[in-house]
């Protein structure tokens with residue numbers, strides 16, 4: 027079993043991740059980890075904090091001559107902002123901020139100050155997840171599996187995703203500071219973020235994580251907790267501010283009859299014909315577009331579309347895996363929200379603290395990490411083995 031634990035506070039000295047269960051022999055490319063950490067730091071609408079931090083993971087254990095040994099990997103990311111906070115004498119935060127963990131955390135842990143709650147509940151922790159996820163991506167890459175993401179919506183701006191294969195969509199998303207492959211929508215997204223900032227408000231949105239090259243057979247229907255869709259939803263929903271997860275265009279599917287949803291099995295010739303028909307009757311909804319385009323790279327028996335998002339019966343079916351996630355608007359707003367001072371019971375309003383206006387592009391990178399993590403775990407479960415070479419040998423005999 028692959029697992030990781032994180033430790034660290036938003037303004038503490040560092041974040042830590044302990045990654046356990048990796049096979050021996052995996053090349054730990056520190057630049058790949060660094061690159062994902064940089065991708066998480068970016069994005070239009072983020073706070074000035076991201077200019078202070080220069081996230082880089084130091085690999086402290088579990089690696090010998092650049093490769094994993096089978097021992098736990100310890101990763102450390104410095105919080106450069108700690109230097110600005112360690113000597114501050116901060117008054118207790120007794121006015122809980124709506125949308126934050128403040129109130130529920132104070133009640134649960136019997137605290138009369140929300141600061142220790144917000145320090146650990148902060149999404150700064152997701153930097154450690156991205157480092158762990160980057161290692162999972164390295165393992166997946168050994169088996170030809172790639173994970174990428176794009177932003178489909180910010181506030182009320184909905185992108186028209188171009189008709190391109192996933193790798194080309196990712197390249198466009200990568201070049202965009204809102205991670206959106208539709209440049210016209212990207213411009214409107216930036217304007218929406220600027221308008222929210224000027225209004226003292228914040229925005230959420232929707233991102234899509236796509237995994238390609240996933241073989242059929244990961245996950246299982248035989249027990250509830252082994253279902254791949256459930257495991258992905260859990261992992262992505264565990265990201266702060268993610269309040270909805272769907273596999274494929276699930277909510278849209280729910281509004282359509284079965285004959286328009288289920289992905290038919292095709293011979294190669296039928297697939298070619300379906301591609302042409304599909305193209306002619308392209309559905310306008312952006313989610314359907316993503317599903318149609320990514321369905322082109324099929325594994326084994328071709329399918330007409332990929333509205334199932336690559337999973338049937340809790341098992342990967344060889345199609346690209348598509349996970350969509352809804353992020354709520356950032357809870358910290360310059361415009362005060364009504365609250366209560368828990369020390370006095372008197373009405374109060376929230377105090378603004380430096381914050382992102384929109385973090386959907388960054389959350390998409392965290393989404394990639396969580397999806398990669400689940401897929402790496404499921405792959406390890408499928409193939410078994412204590413070393414990468416054992417895993418590969420098992421993959422060959424199992425035709426993966």
Ligand SMILES: Cc1cc2nc3c(=O)[nH]c(=O)nc-3n(C[C@H](O)[C@H](O)[C@H](O)COP(=O)(O)O)c2cc1C
Pocket residue numbers: 073125126127147148149152265266267268354356357358380381382383385388389392
């Ligand atoms: C990448 C990322 C960055 C975030 N940045 C902020 C931020 O700057 N300010 C803020 O109030 N919330 C931010 N959030 C959201 C909060 O962490 C989150 O809403 C809060 O901890 C409460 O958790 P919940 O929304 O899951 O209930 C961010 C979330 C993510 C994923």
